[in-house]
Amino acid sequence: MPSLATRPERQTDYRRFSPAIPIIIDNGGFNFRIGWAGESDPRITFRNLVYRPRHKATGETVTIVGDHDPVLLKYFDCTRSSYRSAFDSNVVYQFEIMEYVLDYGFDRLGVEDSPVDHPILMTECICNPISSRSKMAELLFETYGVPSLAFGVDAAFAYKFNQQHGICSEDGLAICSGFATSHVIPFVEGEPVLEACCRTNVGGYHVTDYLKQLLSLNYPYHISSITWEKAEELKLEHCYVAYDYAAELQLFQKGTKEAEEKTRCWQLPWIPPSQEDAPSEEELARKAALKEKQGQRLRDIAAAKKFTRISELEHKLHGLEDLVQQLDEVEDEEMYSILSVTDYNSKQEIESAVHRVTQSLRKARGEPCESEEKVDASLSEKYPLISIPDDMLTPEQLKEKKKQIFLKTTSEGRLRAKQKKFKEELLREKQNQEDEEKRLENPELYLEQTRVKYRELCERVDQRKRLKTNGNGNSSGGVGRGERLNSVQKERMRLLTTAAFDRGKGEDTFGARDEDWQLYKLMSRDNDDDDDSLDEDETELSRVTTRLQEIDPEFVAKSDLAALQGTLEFTRLRPLTAEDFKINLGIERFRCPEILFQPSMVGVDQAGLDEMTGVSLRRLSSKDDAVKNRMCNSIIVLGGSSLFPGLDSRLEAGIRQIRPYLSPLKVVRSLNPVLDAWRGAAAYATSMQFSTQTFSIQDYYEKGESGLKQYQIKYSL
Structure with missing residues (x-):
């Protein structure tokens, strides 16, 4: 402040x-x-x-x-x-x-x-x-x-000082607008009439604060620069009181040339960005050489890591093979003593570890890996109790058999998942290789075909999601229910209708036969097929999207488009200029001082300066009209907030509206x-x-x- x-x-x-x-x-x-x-x-x-x-x-x-x-x-x-x-x-x-x-x-x-x-x-x-x-x-x-x-x-001292210099007479009115309040004081024979004074809690502080609020709302990015001190400086330098507030407001709303001339600009500090020249051929060659050097360094680091990894796997594989060979040469009693000092419980676990390390070593060397079926081919050897009938086992062995069944089922499920993933990777690599060959033959044709495929997959996935989400609900438009259901849902409805019709013929015996439960299997399989087809389309869509992102620099995925549109308005697509650091003062120049005449604009339910003058004159009920005419002929404006240009003429126009026709009226500004x-x-x-x-x-x-x-x-x- x-x-x-x-x-x-x-x-x-x-x-x-x-x-x-x-x-x-x-x-x-x-x-x-x-x-x-x-x-x-x-x-x-x-x-x-x-x-x-x-x-x-x-x-x-x-x-x-x-x-x-x-x-x-x-x-x-x-x-x-x-x-x-x-x-x-x-x-x-x-x-x-x-x-x-x-x-x-x-x-x-x-x-x-x-x-x-x-x-x-x-x-x-x-x-x-x-x-x-x-x-x-x-x-x-x-x-x-x-x-x-x-x-x-x-x-009163200011009024007497101006009276001594002939600015006002003994009978008059002093309109004083200060920092926090504004007063109207009537003077009769040089003395203030205290019972006829009027006050409003609006002054220069409120004008400055209102200007700061308006500029902060219009320019939120420069709110740190719009301090109270700067708002006070702008108020003293640029603000004025409009003779007709409504007409002045319409002038700026229409955007006339006169409004442009009355608009003032405040240029904030701005440093233009440095204009860099285009790099020369030597600079481009130097950057390319530096980039190649950095790439070679990264390749050397990757090769060193690969060599270290291969060495560690070979050392581990030799150790495991020596351990297997040692177990083959000893008896069963000595085998358990050797296994007790290792992390393995049986010879089969060591052989499985040998196989896993071998596969990892092949993968590290870049060699093709063996099928996962060979890795766990000895499941029956690991779980020998599974093939033995229950009546030949003791209670402890039955518990162990259940445990082995669970472990075998889990291992088989994991093996199937690995095989499926392995096949998917092989298929994806094969498709990518075929796509790359097509792209090299005709890049433009391949790009257009990929875009068409992407649009078809998007439409197919969206349609399946809509049918899955809204297939059993009502949708707008003239589409019937049968047209909204896909083939799988129609088959499911047919099965349910057939079962309900059979139940209506007589006694409800559904479920008594094993064939009845085939209905649920059919419904579940159809639903799974529908979900599987949707998953396949989504997988293919993901692959095509990744492919387009690699070969098409202008491609934007549909999933990223919504987020991009949401943040587009906050994205700055051009460099900042001096115009971005310019604050315009147009309507604010006369809107802020207007609160001296309309305090309700800032939430103060009190009278303005011209209305206060009428209130003070009405309180002088004991004085005759001649005294009031002499007072109105000697109205002086005081206080720091009276320095706004146009304040005295606006006051004269406002007071004339509440005075009788052709009554004397004179508003002057004090010396200082x-x-x-x-x-x-x-x-x-x-x-x-x-x-x-x-x-x-x-x-x-x-x-x-x-x-x-x-x-x-x-x-x-």
Whole structure:
């Protein structure tokens, strides 16, 4: 929120001022200004904020008041500290923070030690609560020991300052739009009429925050660059108040040339990508040689790994063969003692291991492997109890026979799966070899045939999936149920209908004969056939898809197309340019300041500036029309938020709509909407009668809060 600005230097002429010269403090919600009475400008101005960053080296927390200093950023981590203000809207309520601000303000002014032996004139908001004024008086009297104190409304001092320069008259209206709130204050004979004042909780802070929100929504990729400080800068530089908001909005919606001229651009930092020249032939040759060198290195590594693998398998095979030969030469008693020191339980297991290692060795050398049938050809030898009838076995042998049956069944199933997989691999390799031969003969014809085959397989798989999913349900359109069922489902329906018809003839005896259960076998086989055909098509589709991905660089699989379409809008298909880092301010230029006239745009159900003027005039029921006409003929605009171009003309147009026909009306801007409050207070404190308007420390100890409640200065001295 605070901008990067140079911190104010400490004044050195504090001792030159007489104790009778008052110190002027303009305690605003945005800036804190302090100086001497009679001077034209304040000595010290800084942001009315406090933050507590940590030292980067020691981690110690310090309290810093006011603006950021670029020098402090080298030593303190200011990014993780939150800023705190003593104000709630425009009323001081955090006096611990206010004490830090006053300490810093008096130190910058040159006060070396307490007490502060000068009278103080401090500004406050209109109708400031007595509790806030009492706490502020307690802080100044008891902490700083000031001799006397005076409170005055900042807008009233600014109005009197402009009155002295002939900008406004004694009877008039002050429309003050500040940082957090906006006020309308009527003046009669130079004095504010407090009971006729009006206030709205919308000010410059809300305009800046609204602009930041709109830009963040329109440009979410640059939200880190749209900080509060930058939004404040853009507001002060580009925003304006539209004379007719609806007409201005239509102008931008139509996209006319005038709207383009009113649009402003903010160019974010952007570094163009470096333009690389096309590589030369020498560079291409160097890269090709490097690529070939890397490929040869990978091939050498693969060859070394293959040689190591073959050596390990040969060594293991020789060991197993020696172990088998040793078992052949010894008796059965010695065989068990030899097996006890190995990981095998029988000679058959060692022979199976020899076969497996032999197969692995053949595969590592690239030789064709033997059929898996030879590997487990001795299953009957491994499970001898299976062929023996049960009546010839003992109970323990029966248990062992069941175990061997289970092991044999599992081994046979595993063997069949291996054989099936082996055959599928051989078939796939054969098909790939035939496809490669066709491709080499005519690449274009082969590619087109493969694409056609891919589309046919996709349609066939999708149709089978639809029939399987929706075959028994209702579908839209005029297709009958018989047309939606495939041949397998029709046969299954026929079998079920035949069984139901046979049951309806008489007694239900279904299941009494073995032939009845053939119905379930037929239905199950048909279903399996249907699933098997679907699996075959999906396998072939997967093979064709892989083949197309290898030979067709433009091919995109159907399964990847949906995901690609879902992420297509997030895919950046072009390099970033300066246009991508440009933020346009069009409607936002006048839409944000419009909340001063329509606070409901940001959720504040209160009146705007022009409507508040009418409310204040209606509250002056005791005044006649002549006084109101004189007041409307002297309307002055104050405050930092009144700097928007077009604000005074918009106010005049809005107030004219609520005033009688041909009644006098004049809206002017103050000499300096930001500094007039401090300058008016500094001029007020130079009057000889100023000492009669102060609240002394003796009055504070004698009267206390009740005296402050009745205290009210007179602005027309």
